[in-house]
Amino acid sequence: MGLCLLAVLLPLGLLLFLLGAVASDAIARLNLGFLLGYPSRHADHAGILPALVGSALLVLWTAIFAVPTGVGAAIYLEEYGRGGRMASFIEINIANLAGVPSVIYGLLGLGVFVRALGLGRSVLAGAATLALLVLPIVILSSREALRSVPRSLREACYALGATRWQAIRRVVLPMALPGILTGSILALSRAMGETAPLLVVGALTYVTFLPDGLGAPFTALPIQIFNWVSRPQQEFVENAAAGIVVLLVSMLLLNALAIVLRHRFQKRFV
Amino acid sequence: MAAPESEVGATGHKFAVRELCAWFGDKRVLHGINLNIAAHEATAVIGPSGCGKSTFIRCLNRMHELVTSARMEGTIRLDGADVYDGRIDPVLLRRRVGMVFQKPNPFPSMSVRENVLAGLRLTRSLPEDGKDEILEQALSRAALWDEVKDRLDDAGVGLSVGQQQRLCIARALAVNPDVLLMDEPCSALDPIATAKIEDLIHSLKQSYTIVIVTHSMQQAARVSDRTAFFLSGNLIEFSATDRIFTSPRDSRTEDYITGKFG
Numbered sequence: 001m002g003l004c005l006l007a008v009l010l011p012l013g014l015l016l017f018l019l020g021a022v023a024s025d026a027i028a029r030l031n032l033g034f035l036l037g038y039p040s041r042h043a044d045h046a047g048i049l050p051a052l053v054g055s056a057l058l059v060l061w062t063a064i065f066a067v068p069t070g071v072g073a074a075i076y077l078e079e080y081g082r083g084g085r086m087a088s089f090i091e092i093n094i095a096n097l098a099g100v101p102s103v104i105y106g107l108l109g110l111g112v113f114v115r116a117l118g119l120g121r122s123v124l125a126g127a128a129t130l131a132l133l134v135l136p137i138v139i140l141s142s143r144e145a146l147r148s149v150p151r152s153l154r155e156a157c158y159a160l161g162a163t164r165w166q167a168i169r170r171v172v173l174p175m176a177l178p179g180i181l182t183g184s185i186l187a188l189s190r191a192m193g194e195t196a197p198l199l200v201v202g203a204l205t206y207v208t209f210l211p212d213g214l215g216a217p218f219t220a221l222p223i224q225i226f227n228w229v230s231r232p233q234q235e236f237v238e239n240a241a242a243g244i245v246v247l248l249v250s251m252l253l254l255n256a257l258a259i260v261l262r263h264r265f266q267k268r269f270v
Numbered sequence: 271m272a273a274p275e276s277e278v279g280a281t282g283h284k285f286a287v288r289e290l291c292a293w294f295g296d297k298r299v300l301h302g303i304n305l306n307i308a309a310h311e312a313t314a315v316i317g318p319s320g321c322g323k324s325t326f327i328r329c330l331n332r333m334h335e336l337v338t339s340a341r342m343e344g345t346i347r348l349d350g351a352d353v354y355d356g357r358i359d360p361v362l363l364r365r366r367v368g369m370v371f372q373k374p375n376p377f378p379s380m381s382v383r384e385n386v387l388a389g390l391r392l393t394r395s396l397p398e399d400g401k402d403e404i405l406e407q408a409l410s411r412a413a414l415w416d417e418v419k420d421r422l423d424d425a426g427v428g429l430s431v432g433q434q435q436r437l438c439i440a441r442a443l444a445v446n447p448d449v450l451l452m453d454e455p456c457s458a459l460d461p462i463a464t465a466k467i468e469d470l471i472h473s474l475k476q477s478y479t480i481v482i483v484t485h486s487m488q489q490a491a492r493v494s495d496r497t498a499f500f501l502s503g504n505l506i507e508f509s510a511t512d513r514i515f516t517s518p519r520d521s522r523t524e525d526y527i528t529g530k531f532g
Contacts, residue, residue: 083338152375156438158336160389160445161365170392174379 019248025241034242038208039224043235048243050207051224054123055192055250057211058220061127062134062191067184069131070138074180077139078146079168098136105133106200114201121202124214129201130194134187141183145176178265185258189251195222221247283347284309284449284479285330290344292325292334299325301503302344312471312480314494314511316487318531322503323483327451330481331367332360348449365393367449368442373458374434376426376441382418385426385437389445404444411477412440413470432463439470443478450474452482456489468493487527491515499523 029044037047073094081087109129119125149172157167204219205227211218221243228240285307292300299322307313315323328334329342332353346353353363376385386408390396397404405422409415414436418429426437435455442450452471456464471480471493484490490497491511498508499520507514507523518524525531 150375152371152373153377155333155336155371156375156377156441157392158333159331159364159369159371160392160441161361161363162389162392163361166392166394170388171377171379 022241022244025238026245029238029242030245034239035246039206043231043233043239046228046236046239048221048224048246050210051219051221051243052246052250053210054203054207054218055220055222055247057123057218058127058130058198059188059192059254061123061214062130063184063188065128065131066135066138066187066191070135070184070187071142071180073135073139074142074146075168075173078143079164079172094136094139098140101196102133102194103196103200105129106197108132109197109201120215121204121217122215123211123218126198126201126203126218126220127214129197130191133194133197134191137187137190138184141187142176142180145179145183146172148179149175178262181265182258182262185254185261189254189258192251192254193222193247195226198223199226221250283307284349285481286345286347286350287330288345288347290326290329290342290346292322292329292342293340294337295339299503300329300342303505305498305505305508307479307481308496309479310475310477311495312475312482312493314490314497315481315483315500316485316490316497316526317500318526319485321500323500324453326500327369327453327481327483330449331364331369331451333364333369335360361393365389365445366447367451368445368447369451369453370435370438370442370455372454374431374438376429376434376437378425378427380426381423382426382429382437383422386440386444388441393445408440408444411443411474412436413466413473414440430463432459432466435459435463435467436470439467447478449479449481452480454483454485457485464489487515499526501526 034047035052036049037045038049040046073090077087077091081090106129109125109132113119113125113128114121117125119128153171153175154167157171158164162170198220203223204217205223207217207219225240225243225247228236228243231237283306287303287305287307290300290303291298303326315326317323325334330346330348330353334340334342342354348363348367351358377388380388383405384391386405387396387401390404406415406419409418414433417433418424418437421428426434429437435458439450439455456467459467468489471482474480475495482490482493494511496509497511497514499506499514499518499522501522507518507520509519514523515527518527
């Protein structure tokens, strides 16, 4: 028992210590000017706005690409293809894809979206790459949510003369929605923290403008942080710490949204 | 197996079942069932667990085929038309042959009202006006209207278990079926709730044909006009209920109803 407690407390303590260290570095730089400023050669003038906007755009478009596709795939696998050879083949592959390192997705994005499809180093290419990366997670969590809807309710639908799609649309999906939403948002918060694939796809590290559309070059929070950390000057390290706080807070907000949505829907449906 | 058939007159059949066999994968669960189900009667299907009685009624509304690896052979005619004819849409068939399950399964996300109208709404056949009439009629027929008329917008799952089961009956009736299949509808209910459902069956058979699977012989004796006794996937005996319980012809039926096994 004592050992288990230690196993819990030790990492927690380390984590708190790290957060504390980051926060104390960051505190001097965390102000409105930092949030709304653009990168600069001078550390105390540098801001994070382009990265923040870039990350927000990326997450938004990743959601637009990955969530409908992922939920659709989950519905097919869980409700239609179940037990078929095709479905089990796809299933195994999805489980494997979830374990592929993210840098590989970056290379795929570079090859397919940036080069072959000619999207360039754009928000669109970045979001599409991240969408591929989180798609397996969205599919797996949506399947889990669909599976948790009791069989007896589907049977009730069929016995009333509903087609399979009517049962899914009216009964199964609404009941699985909280689970699907939570899984999707958690997947998106993972996309938000990803650095490697964006580096490979070609996110810029020094952007003094806001992306003005899907085709625009962009940067993202982790990239900006990565860039600042690699600078030798102590002031930039403080910027990086402040950037980390901004990234962490955004991710926590996203996760909190997941919890709130889940709670809300559960109340409505149970 | 020829005996049960001669037992029932040739007229007034709702269902005519011939040589019905059913499988789950390689496991054969029904062996050549022949029987006729009369209209506006309650027919009970009794037998020990695993004798195929649930599978039998699930063949009647083609719910059996929804299970992966399940298949069947033989013919089932509903009002003379082959239920398994390629031109028959199983979805439309199930609107004519409603079903109530072992455990009450109202839709948890829906109110009492929404639950009753769910079948019509699911299939997009809910008329714009006349909703309230359909609602009241279905609930009254299920003997639930007086108990829930003031809580129509409360959650369906908030009702007592017995009320939930009657809500499920109302939900099935709202689709306006000819036949109501009941798969051990009282097995999750207390004796008072059970008595209410049994009373209900008596009034429902005026307008509907009822097939009820039950593990309780007393219940079969109380509610049904005819009783079919299944054992290991075979129909052992099928005759008028008072007869099967007073002078069964097959010794296995007698052993079962006198409690020697099962």
